[in-house]
Amino acid sequence: MAQVAQVSQATVSYAYTRPEKISSALRDRVLRIADEIGYAGPNPGGQNLRTGHFGALGLMMTDSLALAFDDPATTYLLRGIAEVGELAEVALTLLPFPAADIARSADERDAHAARVALRSAVDGFLAYAMPDRHPALDAVRRRGAPMVVIDSPLLPGVPSVGIRDRRGAEQAARHLLELGHRRIGVLVDRLAPDGRRGVVPRGRFRRIRDRVARERIGGYRSAFAAHGLDFGRTTVVEAGGFNRALSLRAARTLLDEGGFTAVLASTDVLALAALDVLAERGARVPEDISVTGFDDLPAAATAGLTTVSQPLVEKGRRAADMLVEVMRGGTGKRLLLPTELVSRDSTAPPR
Amino acid sequence: MAQVAQVSQATVSYAYTRPEKISSALRDRVLRIADEIGYAGPNPGGQNLRTGHFGALGLMMTDSLALAFDDPATTYLLRGIAEVGELAEVALTLLPFPAADIARSADERDAHAARVALRSAVDGFLAYAMPDRHPALDAVRRRGAPMVVIDSPLLPGVPSVGIRDRRGAEQAARHLLELGHRRIGVLVDRLAPDGRRGVVPRGRFRRIRDRVARERIGGYRSAFAAHGLDFGRTTVVEAGGFNRALSLRAARTLLDEGGFTAVLASTDVLALAALDVLAERGARVPEDISVTGFDDLPAAATAGLTTVSQPLVEKGRRAADMLVEVMRGGTGKRLLLPTELVSRDSTAPPR
DNA sequence: CTGAAAGCGCTTACAG
DNA sequence: CTGAAAGCGCTTACAG
Known part of the structure; x- marks a missing residue:
């Protein structure tokens, strides 16, 4: 692209991400030529590697993604996550943990999950309702990526959001x-x-x-x-x-x-x-x-x-908020949200 | 990492992704050292740039992500997408299109959406229920990324799944x-x-x-x-x-x-x-x-x-299937699923 | 079976 | 305001 436009790579880069660094005439020219030759803008892979961040958050869940769209409680939680304003700039990546019926064994499933967590192009993780010991959790901690746990498990030093x-x-x-x-x-x-x-x-x-x-x-x-x-x-x-x-x-x-x-x-x-x-x-x-x-x-x-x-919705929102905070260098904490008994018509003294 | 282990970069790479290319003794040694020094395996950014693929699919929707978790019809669709077996190896990235209350104007919202689509680290796109003309759709087509449309809009040359x-x-x-x-x-x-x-x-x-x-x-x-x-x-x-x-x-x-x-x-x-x-x-x-x-x-x-x-679930499943097919070099097509009137108790002749 | 080298596409100091 | 150069971390022919 830079060759065709007869400018340096830096100029092309500036045209897209730092408009103030070059003259608007030059920028317009670069953009016009890009349009002509069908250059769609900076390749995300290059950007990622250079800047070190992906613009995405990963969500890890037990089992398959089906849980996300199958279980109402999970759906409400996700709604809360999606509501977080700061996330308007980052994507939410649902990590594909294989369902029991796809993976051959529990061990294989866990190993796969760990690999997925390690390989995924995300800047931070939300772990929801995972079992106590799960290789993906270890993998994420080793990778040193920001992580916030929702509900389970409680990991020393890992911020979390839950209820009593x-x-x-x-x-x-x-x-x-x-x-x-x-x-x-x-x-x-x-x-x-x-x-x-x-x-x-x-x-x-x-x-x-x-x-x-x-x-x-x-x-x-x-x-x-x-x-x-x-x-x-x-x-x-x-x-x-x-x-x-x-x-x-x-x-x-x-x-x-x-x-x-x-x-x-x-x-x-x-x-x-x-x-x-x-x-x-x-x-x-x-x-x-x-x-x-x-x-x-x-x-x-x-x-x-x-x-x-x-x-439920607030739990998701708070967890996402906390992850954003951790990714900005904060430490996070253990947050416990209140529960309350709601008495309706399905209970009465036994006869 | 390669330096510490006193092997070449290639050996480290092989240890993780091509076990058959090196002796298992060498591989074990590399993995053990990695463990000791806290190297978590290949950096996804580097892999992405080199291999040119991300291991993720992007889902574009109108408005914000809230739709995904707010609207039951959308939730069923997503369940279908999540069910696709081939997706057990790829993540599903929900692209963050800003909600009306966050972006200042419709134009700004659309421009943002296009930027997001361009920048996102995904290998293909599912576009669900988008309006007729949307800059994000143009952006994706220009980027030349595989795309399958669900429901709307109908774009010449773009495979799609819908109903009558x-x-x-x-x-x-x-x-x-x-x-x-x-x-x-x-x-x-x-x-x-x-x-x-x-x-x-x-x-x-x-x-x-x-x-x-x-x-x-x-x-x-x-x-x-x-x-x-x-x-x-x-x-x-x-x-x-x-x-x-x-x-x-x-x-x-x-x-x-x-x-x-x-x-x-x-x-x-x-x-x-x-x-x-x-x-x-x-x-x-x-x-x-x-x-x-x-x-x-x-x-x-x-x-x-x-x-x-x-x-609904099948619509999601078929669309994801088709996207997988397109990403493998297939051409995709226009697929129309059947509808049927289901007569229950909420209708009767007027009095 | 193992290693040295090139290059994926970008951004960012730095020099002019 | 613009350009030449380095380097992010990886994978893949290629040579030995």
Whole structure:
């Protein structure tokens, strides 16, 4: 391009990125010639290498991207991220972590994820709801790239945004217990990314690989203990994932057991699935059985679901804000957002 | 890194990307030293520049990213894109087109969008629901990057995936007309990205800047004409955007006028908003008034909405497939997916 | 199986 | 206000 226009490379560069450095006549000429010969402006690859930044943020999630567009809670979080004004200048890159059905094994999947994180052309990372130990997290830290964690895991020295999961879960459980429920069935999404689902055997609680799941279970456990109940004897069903199909299946498995006066669900998606299964079976809520959720999605309000609200959109916004701050040289911190029990029409004392 | 390990740059490169080119002993040594000195592997910027590809696809949308996480139809589309297996190796970059409230003017917004498209470190573009003329589209074509358009606009020589919008819209309108409706109010999302909303003045129909809106209005118009009605005399309310708040507002504006026996909405989000406003006002559907939508979101089925279904997830999947094909040197084509009228409980003959 | 060299396209001091 | 030169970090023929 510089050759054709018979100017130096620097002049072309200035024409695009530093208009004040050259005369406007020269700039116009360069731009006109560029137009004629079909030069579309500085190649991003060259710019990246030279300036050392990419103009993009990477978002890492467990599993595949499907989560981003499948799970309502995730969608709200992403909305918050997208709202951040400073991001008007940077792209949001959704990193392709392979789904379980594509990768041959969990190890291979993790290795792939780490490679992706390392290779991706981004200036900073948002890690959302990752399991405790994940090679991609190590890879990012080693690369020394700015990172902010959302929800899980908690990594020493890594800034993060989350909520008081244990307390929120405790609030929901206490609400049911204080209403007088003693036969409570529990629904959880996933305790570890190993594809297991169904009734959770006791030993599995010691091998939870996700901070949020661990905290929520911990909250349930302590609320139960405060009311003289042993959480270990409670039926807990694990969906094995986040989507509606798996949630419905888990709700059916739990409700097939029968005899519960309440369902304590660790997400709204699970609680809403339970509501649907109950309606299908002709059970009345809350007369026959109470149900609580967690998240307070808009759909929870519509369904009259008693749940624990967390500020999902704000969580995304704050995390993105914090990442911008870290990328500017700030240190970031651990930010905890409030939760609140929202009592609606899906809970009542047992008969 | 090469210096410390006392090997050549090439050896380091091979250690990471061509294990078969060096002995495994040497490779192990290189990797071990890298680990010790904290070298995280090849810098993506250097790789990009040298190989000429980025390992990412760019998604361009009108307005801001908020659309991606705000509009259910868009969310389903993205789910389809994310499902494409070949994408397990490439990232999906959401390009940050500034929202109306951030950019000072429409021109500035467009110029910014073009710049972003040019600068972004991606190998190909998916352009979704863009207005007819948009500088970012020109910029991408000039850059010569592979591109597939979803829905709008239709560009000569550019492969695209869409549906028969005109026919689908015609089906919905004809359904109402054949039931005997003559006082039909129409709801549309946006005819041009200029921030206008409210009752659409006649002249504005000649200045629609979005292909899909134009086709759907055309479908309504011809169905009306076939029944001896002048579409030009119909009340059409434009929401001015895609979210629920604007949709509710548009529905209120339309229904305030009164006297309609049916509401013909150009999207399900608008139709569902109309349903909510009608419920709020104590009107019975379909006894007092009929409502039709377009898209067939899962929420439409729940609400018993009569609508025109289009395969949203498949649209995304097909578009991503086609882009992969084009990036491999294929030519792509114009792909049209089927629509179908789904008759549910929100429509009946007028009283 | 390993190493020295070229060059991808840019930006930025620096000299004129 | 403009140009010549260096170097960002990599990969890939090529020579040994």
